[in-house]
Amino acid sequence: MPNYQGVWSLSTQMQNASAWPVFVPPTIALFGGGNGNSNVIQKILMGSSGDATDFGDLTAGGETPAACGSTTRGVWLGGERGSASNIIDYVTFASAGNASDFGDLTTATRLNAAHSSSTRGVVGGGYTSARTDVIEYITIASTGNATDFGDLLSPVNSLGSTSSPTRGLFAGGYATSPGLSNVIQYITIASTGNSQDFGDLTVATSNYPAGAASNTRALFAGGNSGRQNVIAYVTIASLGNAADFGDLTVAVSDCASNSNKILAVFAGGFDGSGSGRGNQIDKVTIASTGNASDFGDLTAELSNFGGCSNGHGGIA
Secondary structure, rough: OOOOOHHEEEEEEOOHHHHOOOOOOOOOOEEEHHHHHOEEEEHHHHHHOOOOEEEEEOOOOOEEOOEOOOOOOEEOOEEEOOOOEEEEEEOOOOOOOOEEEEEEEEEEEEEEEEOOOOOOOEOOOOOOOOOOEEEEEEEEOOOOOOEEEEEOOOOEEEEEEOOOOOOEEEEEEOOOOOOEEEEEEEEEEEEOOOEEEEOOOOOOOOOOOOEEOOOOOEEEOOEOOOOEEEEEEEOOOOOOOOOOEEEEEEEEEEOOOEOOEEEEEEOOEEOOOOOOOOOEEEEEEEEOOOOOOOEOOOOOOOOEEEEEOOOOOOOO
């Protein structure tokens, strides 16, 4: 009698193919720009700890660019490139290489912050000839100039930012009054309009409280209020004040961040010493609480730069 076991087994496996393990490539996280008018873009893979490697160069070197990304593209917006810049650069995550021109911000801006959904990048605040409250947006899959989105609660620079797939947060920064800010404000990324009050950080801080997120939780770490090692978190879908998460390995301002919905990393920055913070990259698990641990090292000591990934909380 014929043995049909092999045929049955293959048929059954094909029917249950949806249950087979699917290979998911590791999230690519990029860091670009930085002190000394760096144009360097560095890359890490978020699936496991390790040191950064070279990815390519921005179109022009500069400090304090905002950054955001979709599943396919990373984007840097504005920054200090000799003077406040309106440049928007982009790269394709899947292929290492130099950035290309995307378009322009409506106004040359430095010390701004950005976040994104899977389709739209939003950038807000910063310093033009004075602090600004302007929020702008781009469609990441296209190229072209930014479009007006609305206004922040007040003019502020050196703020932090991160997002879920639907809601974007801006936090902290330096306002005309009262100076160092603890304010968290939010927008709905798919719409346009002015930001609304969300709650407060645990500490009033500027100089980039670095933001990273999963789909549900946002973290803000570091910043300048005597320099901070504080990591705070909020639940993005609700409103309310931040709670303590843990501490960075070093009290630092002007660092950059990235996430893959599971891990958040905080890289570089300035600790107030003559040599800066060094090339340290810290990591935490977003769904837990606790102190950061070592992830690896940047290719060089760096501060005042922008980070983006293809797997962050703003990508569903």
